[in-house]
Amino acid sequence: MPEVKKADDDGVQIDLISGERMENMTSMEKIRMILDGVHEGNIVILEEGLSPDEESRLIEVTMTEISPDEFNGIEIETYPQSGSTDSGLLNRLMGKDETKKLTVIGPANQIETLHKDETLISALVSRK
Amino acid sequence: MGLITDIRDSISSLFSAQDPKRIGIYGPPNAGKTTLANRIARDWTGDAIGPESHIPHETRRARRKENVEIERNGKSVTIDVVDTPGVTTKVDYTEFLEHDMEKDDAVRRSREATEGVAEAMHWLREDVDGVLYVLDSTEDPFTQVNTMLVGIIESQDLPVLILANKTDLEDSNVRRIENAFPQHETLPLSALEGDNMDEVYDKIAEYFG
Numbered sequence: 066m067p068e069v070k071k072a073d074d075d076g077v078q079i080d081l082i083s084g085e086r087m088e089n090m091t092s093m094e095k096i097r098m099i100l101d102g103v104h105e106g107n108i109v110i111l112e113e114g115l116s117p118d119e120e121s122r123l124i125e126v127t128m129t130e131i132s133p134d135e136f137n138g139i140e141i142e143t144y145p146q147s148g149s150t151d152s153g154l155l156n157r158l159m160g161k162d163e164t165k166k167l168t169v170i171g172p173a174n175q176i177e178t179l180h181k182d183e184t185l186i187s188a189l190v191s192r193k
Numbered sequence: 194m195g196l197i198t199d200i201r202d203s204i205s206s207l208f209s210a211q212d213p214k215r216i217g218i219y220g221p222p223n224a225g226k227t228t229l230a231n232r233i234a235r236d237w238t239g240d241a242i243g244p245e246s247h248i249p250h251e252t253r254r255a256r257r258k259e260n261v262e263i264e265r266n267g268k269s270v271t272i273d274v275v276d277t278p279g280v281t282t283k284v285d286y287t288e289f290l291e292h293d294m295e296k297d298d299a300v301r302r303s304r305e306a307t308e309g310v311a312e313a314m315h316w317l318r319e320d321v322d323g324v325l326y327v328l329d330s331t332e333d334p335f336t337q338v339n340t341m342l343v344g345i346i347e348s349q350d351l352p353v354l355i356l357a358n359k360t361d362l363e364d365s366n367v368r369r370i371e372n373a374f375p376q377h378e379t380l381p382l383s384a385l386e387g388d389n390m391d392e393v394y395d396k397i398a399e400y401f402g
Contacts, residue, residue: 117348120341121314124282128311131284133300138283138307141337173283181335 077108077175077190084113084165092119096126103139103172104130108190114143114168140176142169142186213260213271214401217321219313219346221338222249222279224327225358229384230276234258236390242276248292250306252278255316263394270402277316278309280338317345323352323401330357330381331364334373343374352400355379356393361386 080102087095095115100123102109115123123141131138143166169176169186180187218226231241243256258274284306289299317324324346328334346353355374357367361383371379380396382389 117341117345118318121318121345124280124341125311125314127282128284128307128314131303131307133286133303137285138281141282141341143337143340173285178337181337 075192077106077192079108079110081110082112087111087113092122095119096123099123099170100126100130103170104136106172106175108169108171108176111168111170113165136172138173140171140173140178142178142181142188143167144183144186213273214322215257215273215275215320216323216325216397216401217275217277217316218325218327219277219317219342220279220327221329221336222281223247224279224329225384226279226327227252227276229325229327229356229358230256230258230274232384232387232390233274234261237261237263242274248289250279250284250302250309252276253302253305253309254278255309255312263398265395265398268398268402270398272397272401275316275321277313278306280310280313280342282338284310318349321351325354325356325397327356327358328370329359330367330370331359331362334370339373343377353377354396354400357381358384360388
């Protein structure tokens with residue numbers, strides 16, 4: 066493992082996690098990795114996102130970790146999927162993975178979404 | 194669409210002649226979920242489910258009203274209505290201070306709210322058979338919480354009706370919600386005024402009966 070340089074106080078660390086790195090992780094390992102990063106004030110970008118079930122568990126675990134004056138929760142952004150039910154179900158029946166979508170996650174008090182549509186996420190990231 | 198209908202019918206038949214189905218009322222905070230739950234409960238049982246408020250996170254525990262019997266076209270449909278806390282990914286107690294709340298009360302409310310959201314997510318994964326997804330039609334529906342929750346509901350193959358609430362308000366825009374979720378049926382309503390509830394009950398009977 067190469068030495069990891071830590072962000073200094075003036076910067077915001079961005080972790081871009083490849084789909085390959087997530088491939089063999091369990092749901093809880095993924096959630097833990099995301100929340101550990103966010104707790105440290107990092108912006109976590111997932112190349113392939115989370116499954117709906119993992120998103121549901123991420124919300125649940127995030128809620129248990131919110132603490133007044135310390136951690137307000139997360140901001141999470143993915144592209145909205147349009148008209149997805151029919152093709153989504155068919156794709157799932159055919160074993161095609163529909164969950165692969167770029168996902169940006171950060172501390173709620175540091176990231177603000179400026180604009181989102183089906184092809185663009187524009188966010189403002191601030192220091193702590 | 195035929196495949197979806199077939200699958201929905203198959204799922205429906207699994208539940209027929211069994212216990213009442215649990216229908217979760219989901220949506221973001223302040224969409225009018227409890228107002229709708231109370232409207233349904235009062236219309237068919239005479240009792241309310243819980244207190245309504247303009248302050249976010251008034252509902253901090255999932256509340257269930259059992260055996261709500263809805264009569265439509267000579268038939269009756271019995272459901273358990275589950276009113277759930279509004280789902281969010283963040284809770285900041287300082288926002289409650291803007292509602293003339295003391296810090297201790299605001300912190301307690303935020304703590305209860307986080308527990309409530311976690312509970313709502315658990316119910317969605319484990320304990321509901323269908324969903325009424327309530328949105329404030331004066332607000333932008335393209336939010337991450339809505340995207341994720343509808344995705345979670347779809348991934349569980351739960352039948353879902355999208356309800357565009359607060360049509361009594363001037364800024365209401367039902368078309369925006371229809372465009373956001375074209376894969377689902379959207380019904381306009383005002384739970385507060387009771388507008389269009391007949392159609393809502395018709396669809397509840399059709400989807401969850």
